[in-house]
Amino acid sequence: MASPRELPIGVFDSGVGGLTVVRALMERLPLEHIVYFGDTARVPYGIKSIPTIEHFTGQITDFLMERGVKMLIVACNTMAAVAVHEVARRAGNIPVLDVIDAGARAAVEASRGGNIGVIGTPTTVNSNAYARRMHALDPRIRVFSQACPLFVPLVEEGWLEHEVTRLTAREYLKPVLAEGVDTLVLGCTHYPLLKPLLQDVVGPGIRLVDSAITTAEFAAAKLASLDLANHGEVPARYAFNVTDIPLRFQTIGERFLGRSLSQVTKVEW
Missing domain, CATH: 3.40.50.1860 (Rossmann fold)
Structure with a gap:
């Protein structure tokens, strides 16, 4: 049974852009495990109605909550602008940060x-x-x-x-x-x-x-204040989930991360 400190941080975005936040987290919090979700099948969110964005955001929040995350980071400005309340409602006691x-x-x-x-x-x-x-x-x-x-x-x-x-x-x-x-x-x-x-x-x-950098700093401060920072010696694990065309996500994503990107899984709703 993993301790709360060893649980991953959940980060999500409508596509690949949130990987800049993941990169900042990797640099600022190298011991933290991260689960990323990019809704590549339904990007861009910017042209969709607020109820639709709220619905999609709720689905992604539930997906990450089922993976046992200890923190949620809304790494999409569109989601953060119109649907962060939906994330907080579904997250319960899990801390929610947004860009x-x-x-x-x-x-x-x-x-x-x-x-x-x-x-x-x-x-x-x-x-x-x-x-x-x-x-x-x-x-x-x-x-x-x-x-x-x-x-x-x-x-x-x-x-x-x-x-x-x-x-x-x-x-x-x-x-x-x-x-x-x-x-x-x-x-x-x-x-x-x-x-x-x-x-x-x-x-x-x-x-x-x-x-991206300021969000990583806020995440570090929040984890420390809640005594949720991971101090283990196990190398950090990173998992990336998308809803369409993992290869395209991987190709563009490596530019955003500045490193190779592995473990890209296509999610079927």
Whole structure:
């Protein structure tokens, strides 16, 4: 019988983007076992209705709960924006973290002047979730959001330093930079792969908030506070579950993880 500390962390996303969170967790918490779920058959979530997203999110939550996880991390900004309450309802006493909460807290802490930019998918930006979380922490914060729908396909194409990507970033960021932001939240789990390019575009005076890294930091703090951190000597185990085309997930996923990706299982609902 495994002790609670030895149970895995459950991480989920609508596709491959959440692997940036997994990568940050691997680096920050190398002893923790991780079970990942990517709903590759039904991605993208951003064009679906809120009830549909809530339904899909509930299915995935139940799947991971059945695997005996000790923590759930919502690594999809769309799910976090509109369905995190469904995760919490089904998780019971299991702690639930999400990328929006982690990113919002880190941005408020990092901002010097209170002007914060947020870039994300249209659904995340239209939900206003980041602004609501930041204003709850500090009502004086001013948030300027920009949807960047082309970034996800560019990242999945591997065009991380391509001139087309650089030109696209300059166009997207013009209105945000015009507001004099001092902090920019990367509000999509694909965007950390563009961090060097984005930092170059915005300049050294603007701090980028990587929600993947901040989520890993929050996870470490939460596990420590609950005495759930794994201190064992057994190497960490990683399991990856998808709902369609494991080979495509593996090919793109290795770019996100920065390492080889094994044990990809196709889930049949």
